[in-house]
Amino acid sequence: MDASIIKQSVTLSQACQTYGIPINRQGFSRCPFHSGDNTPSFKIYPNNRGFYCFGCGMGGDVITFLMKLFGLNFIDAVKKLNADFNLGLDEKPSYAEYRKVQKLQYEREQAKKQKAELLAELKRLSAIHRKAHQLIINYHGGEPDEATAVAIHNIEFIRYKIEVRETELANLNC
Numbered sequence: 001m002d003a004s005i006i007k008q009s010v011t012l013s014q015a016c017q018t019y020g021i022p023i024n025r026q027g028f029s030r031c032p033f034h035s036g037d038n039t040p041s042f043k044i045y046p047n048n049r050g051f052y053c054f055g056c057g058m059g060g061d062v063i064t065f066l067m068k069l070f071g072l073n074f075i076d077a078v079k080k081l082n083a084d085f086n087l088g089l090d091e092k093p094s095y096a097e098y099r100k101v102q103k104l105q106y107e108r109e110q111a112k113k114q115k116a117e118l119l120a121e122l123k124r125l126s127a128i129h130r131k132a133h134q135l136i137i138n139y140h141g142g143e144p145d146e147a148t149a150v151a152i153h154n155i156e157f158i159r160y161k162i163e164v165r166e167t168e169l170a171n172l173n174c
């Protein structure tokens with residue numbers, strides 16, 4: 001059973017409709033994967049380009065959607081789509097496909113972790129930068145006190161570090 005055929009045969013909107021998740025005209029719904037989503041942040045992209053939740057960061061294609069919604073593994077999710085949408089595909093899903101999805105999911109999770117770390121680091125650097133900047137603004141010549149001297153000495157390097165982290169963040173695949 002070729003998972004790509006399944007993906008082409010069932011759109012996410014069809015799946016949402018079938019499994020009772022109403023999508024509004026802008027393609028948004030309340031997220032089925034996190035609670036308290038009162039302003040719908042679960043987005044279905046047109047042309048079957050998958051889903052993404054701006055609240056909890058969950059995303060993927062129609063197969064991932066079923067895996068998460070029903071707590072299924074890849075093969076069972078494909079089987080369920082096959083059965084629920086009468087696709088009539090009766091071969092076994094390929095293990096290579098399964099591995100590919102697992103790998104993608106792992107990579108996405110790693111990227112998410114890295115993103116959180118980078119954001120925390122940026123927040124820390126920004127606070128240091130703010131403080132240093134304030135000290136320099138308040139410095140009006142003469143012999144600087146120790147904190148101001150350190151600020152003057154370090155501020156360019158702090159800016160450089162912020163820039164590096166921002167670039168890393170922009171290059172992250174998530």
Ligand SMILES: [Zn+2]
Binds near residue numbers: 033037042055
């Ligand atoms: Zn969510």
